[in-house]
Amino acid sequence: MQVKIDSIIVKERARKDPGDLKSLMESMERHGQLNPIIVNSKMQLIAGYRRLSAARQLGWDKINATVLETSSKADMLAIEIEENTQRLQFDSKDLEEAVTKLEKISRKNIFQRMWEKIKKFFRKLFRKN
Numbered sequence: 555m556q557v558k559i560d561s562i563i564v565k566e567r568a569r570k571d572p573g574d575l576k577s578l579m580e581s582m583e584r585h586g587q588l589n590p591i592i593v594n595s596k597m598q599l600i601a602g603y604r605r606l607s608a609a610r611q612l613g614w615d616k617i618n619a620t621v622l623e624t625s626s627k628a629d630m631l632a633i634e635i636e637e638n639t640q641r642l643q644f645d646s647k648d649l650e651e652a653v654t655k656l657e658k659i660s661r662k663n664i665f666q667r668m669w670e671k672i673k674k675f676f677r678k679l680f681r682k683n
Contacts, residue, residue: 556616559609562591563598568634572604579608590618592633600630601637 581588587609591602599606600622609617624630644652 555619555621557593557597557619559606559614559617561597562593562606562617562619563596564603564606565598567599567603568631569603569638572607575604575608575611578604579612582608582612587618590620592637593619593621594624594630595621596625598625598630600624601634 582605587605589602589605591605592600594600602619606617622633624633
């Protein structure tokens with residue numbers, strides 16, 4: 555669900571420093587928000603502080619959020635820890651292969667787009683005559 559960013563309450567966080575948000579902000583501008591933040595029914599942030607911070611810096615009014623029914627400080631902290639530790643980064647080989655594949659696919663898409671524009675141009679050209 556979408557929630558107003560101004561309505562989200564941020565209390566003490568396990569992660570004190572959100573770090574450099576530049577690449578996250580670029581990703582969110584390019585692809586949108588890929589994963590929702592997590593709030594409770596009182597709109598207290600449980601997880602997603604970096605995403606929320608990036609959205610604020612981007613000037614967004616709303617953000618996607620999942621609402622979990624909990625107000626227990628222990629549950630909220632456990633969820634924050636879980637959400638931040640259960641991600642597995644690509645190993646270098648998998649990342650290299652994925653980037654190479656993306657570059658190959660992207661080049662193909664450029665040619666496909668060019669071909670579509672050429673076909674569109676010739677359709678217009680022959681319709682006018």
